[in-house]
Amino acid sequence: MTESYTRYERARIIGARALQISMGAPLLIRTTKIDPLEIALEEFQHNIIPITVKRK
C-alpha cells in the first residue's frame, strides 16, 4: 500500500491487535514489554501486524 494510514485507521489496527494479544495471541516480535497495547504499538512500528483496512 502506497498511501499511509490515517490516524483513525492506525488507532483501529493497533486496538484490534492489542485485543488479540491481551487474549493470548502469539506475538510476532521479541519484546520485554508486558502491556498488550504497547506490544501492539511496537508491532505496528515494525509493520508486521497481519491486519489492514478495507477502503471504499
Add this chain to the structure above:
Amino acid sequence: MLPDQEAKIEGSALPVKTREQLRTYLEGKEITSSQFDQILNRVIDEYQKTRIEACEAVGIIAAQSIGEPGTQMTMRTFHYAGVAEINVTLGLPRLIEIMDARKEPSTPTMTIYLEPDYLGDRDRAREVSWQIEAAPLHEFGDITTDMENMQIVVHLNTAVCEKRKILPAAIIEAAPRKIRERRHYRDFEFETDGKSPTIIFMPKNRESYQNLFQLAEHVKNVIVQGIDDIERVVVRKESGEYILYTEGSNLKDVFDVEGVDTTRTRTNNISEISQILGIEAARNAIINEALSTLSEQGILVDVRHIMLVADMMCMEGEVKQIGRHGIAGEKESVLSRAAFEVTVNHLLDAAVANEVDELSGVTENVIVGQPIQLGTGDVKLIAKPLKSGES
C-alpha cells in the same frame, strides 16, 4: 524555468494557487534539477499535511469553528451607517439572515461597477445612476391639484428632464402606464396635447374629492425613471473609479442598463443571485457574504468551514436554509429529524407514513447505540496474510 520542471509542477497534485506561488517563488532562481525535485517534494508533503484525513468529523469542526467566534459577535449591531450613509445590516443579524436563506435581506444593497468608458468620469457615472435610481414624477416638475375642475395638472420642467437625460415625451408615456401597472390604480383618465410637456389626470369618478386626492398621491409618487426597487443611489470614487452604491436591489434590471459592468456588479441578495446567475454564483455569494460579515467584526474563520456550510446549503440545486425548513428538516432519516426539533410530530408522521430508517447517518446510530460512521467507527479491518519467513 525549464520546461520539464514546469511540466512537473503542472502534473503535481497541488492546488492551482499553490502551483502559482511555487512558480513565482522559483522564477529566476538558479537551481539544479535535484534541488528542484527536493523543493517540489517538500511542498507536496506540506500540502498533504494540511489536508483533512478521511473519516474526520468536518461538520462538527465547522460548526464549532464558526460557532465559537460567533459568541464574540456583538448581538445588537443592527444597522451601521457604513459606506456613504447607506444602511447595511451587519454582524449577527446579517449572519443569521444568510444562514436562514431569506428571500429578501432586510437591507438589500448593490455595488454597481461601471464599464471602462464610464468609470473615470463623474458626469458619466451620474448618467448611469439616473438610469438606475427610482425617481418619482414630482421630481420632474410641478404638480397642481385643480379642485375646481377636478383634475391634476403636471407641468414637466424641461431643464430637469435634460439634466436627467430623459425626454419629456418618455415621461408622459411612462407615467400613466406605470400608475396602472405598478401601482394598480386604474380609475383615471389622462390627456396630453402632444406639444407642451403637460399631462392632465382626471379621476373617472368625479363625485368625491377623495378620488381626486387619491389620484394626486399616485401621480406624485409614480416612478417614471430608473428601476422601481432601487430607492437610492450613491456615487462614490474608490481607488480611481466611480462606483455606485444602491439601497434596494434588482440584479436583472441593473444588468440591462448601459454602462454597467455585469462581471463585477454584485448584490447582497443571495436568492436573487441564485435565480439570475445560478446556484454556483449563489454558493460563492454565501461564502463571500458570510466571510465578510465575520471579518467585519474582526473574526477570522477559515474559509473551508464556511465553504462546507455553503456547499450543504446549495447541494440540492437551490439555496436551502440551515434549520427546520432546510437541511435539518429535510433529512432522509426519521430519527435524525426527530432528534432536531418537534420530535413527536416527526415520529408520528413517520409512523403514519410507514417510513423506514436505514440507520446510515450519525445521529440515528447514536440514538440506537451503534458505532457511528466517523473516525475509527468508519474503518473496516481485514486480515493481511503474514509475510513468509518472518517471525
